Amino acid sequence: MKSQYIPKATIQRLALYVQVLEEFKRDGVEIVSSERLANSCSVNPSQIRKDLAYFGEFGVRGVGYYVNDLIDSVKRSLGIDRVWKAVLVGVGNLGRALLNHNEFKRRGFHIVAAFDCDPFKIGEEVSGLEVMCSKRLREFSQDIEIGIITTPPDRAQRAANHLIDAGIAGILNFAPTRITAPDNVFVEYVDFFHHIYSLAFNITLSQNKESGN
Amino acid sequence: MKSQYIPKATIQRLALYVQVLEEFKRDGVEIVSSERLANSCSVNPSQIRKDLAYFGEFGVRGVGYYVNDLIDSVKRSLGIDRVWKAVLVGVGNLGRALLNHNEFKRRGFHIVAAFDCDPFKIGEEVSGLEVMCSKRLREFSQDIEIGIITTPPDRAQRAANHLIDAGIAGILNFAPTRITAPDNVFVEYVDFFHHIYSLAFNITLSQNKESGN
C-alpha cells in the first residue's frame, strides 16, 4: 500500500500506539496481534492494520507484530527515531514545568534554549538553561526545528513571529489563542480547556438524559 | 434542528468558537458573520452554521450573530455557564503549575482539593490548598464532578480508581497512559507529545517532499 496521503487521525493514533506498545514492552510482551493492541487502545483492529499499512507491512501473518520491531517501525514512520532540537518561549509557570519535565529529553526532543521578554527573568537559570531575551532567537536559526510557546495569549503571536523569523519548521502553541503562520510552518495547539469543556458537555448531557426520563 | 446526536468534532469546535468569540468581544466587535468567525477559526462557514444549529437558532438572517449573545448561547450549550467543582491528584511539577493557573477559576472550574500519595507532600500547602492523602478522596464524594490526574503514568490508574470510588463524573488525564473507567465516567486525555509527534511527522514529510524532487 504505502500510500501518499495519510489521514490526520491516523497520525494521532500512531502516537497512541507507540505509547501503548512501550507499555507492552515494559511488561515483557514480545508479540501482539492487532486485536490485542486494539483493545488496549480502544480502537477497531482493522483500523490498526490499515493505519500501519500506510507505512509498510510490519506484521507476520498468522502470528502478529513483534513489539520491539513495531515500536521502531512506527517511530521511524512518524520521524521520531532521531533527536529534534526545540526552544521554548515564555518562562512562566507552565514554561518552567515543561523545562523541568525530563520526558522531553527522554523522547528525543531536546530543548536547547529558553526565551522570555520580561527583563526580570532574563539571565535567570531554569533547568540548566539561561533565560534569554526573545529578540536573540534569530541567533539560533541554524539550530532549531520546533518552537514551544508558553506565553500569555496576548504575547503568543509576537513569540510566534520571532520563531518564524528564526526559520522554525513547527510550533507547539500552549497559549489559548490562535496564531497565524506561513503555510510552510506547522502549528499544533495544546489547550486542555477544550478537553475539560468536552467533559462538561458530556456530563451535562448524560445528566439531562437521566432526569429527562 | 436541535438534533439529539452531536458529532464529537462539533464539541471541539464549539470550544474554539468560544475562545475566538471572547477575543472578538475584548476587541469591541459586536456582530460577526459566520464567514468572519470561520476565517478566524480556519473552518468553513457552513460548518459553523451547522454546528450552531445543533443547539438552536442563534443568528439573525441578513445580519449575523451578536457576539455577546452567541458566547452565552454556546457556553450554555456546552454546559460551561456554571461553576464546576474539580479536584487534582498528583502534586508534581505539572500539578503545581495547574494549581497555580488562575485560568481554571476564571473559566468556572474550581479546584477544591489536591491529593498526592507521597507522605512528604501531604500537609504541604499549594496555591491555598492543603495537599491530602489520596485515600481521603472519598470524603469529597458529595462535592466533586471532575478529577484531574497529574500523577506519573504508573500511578494514574490508582488515582483514577480513587476518583471513581468517590463517584466522579469525568476525568481529565494528563498522565501519558490509558486508564480504564466504567462507561458512566467520561475520560479525556491531554498528551502534548501526541501533538509534538504530529509536528515531527509533518516536518519530516515536507522535508522529504523537498529533497525528493
Add this chain to the structure above:
DNA sequence: CGTTGTGAAGAGCTTCACAGCG
C-alpha cells in the same frame, strides 16, 4: 491454522447550494 493486508461497503462528517427570512 491464525492473523495480516486490503478492496469494497458503510458510516459519519463536511461542504454546497439555495430556500427562508429579517
Add this chain to the structure above:
DNA sequence: CGCTGTGAAGCTCTTCACAACG
C-alpha cells in the same frame, strides 16, 4: 439585499469480510 439555517451531495474515514500467506 444579505446572511442564516438546512436538505442533499460529496467526501473522508472507519469497518467489514475475505483473500493472501507465513
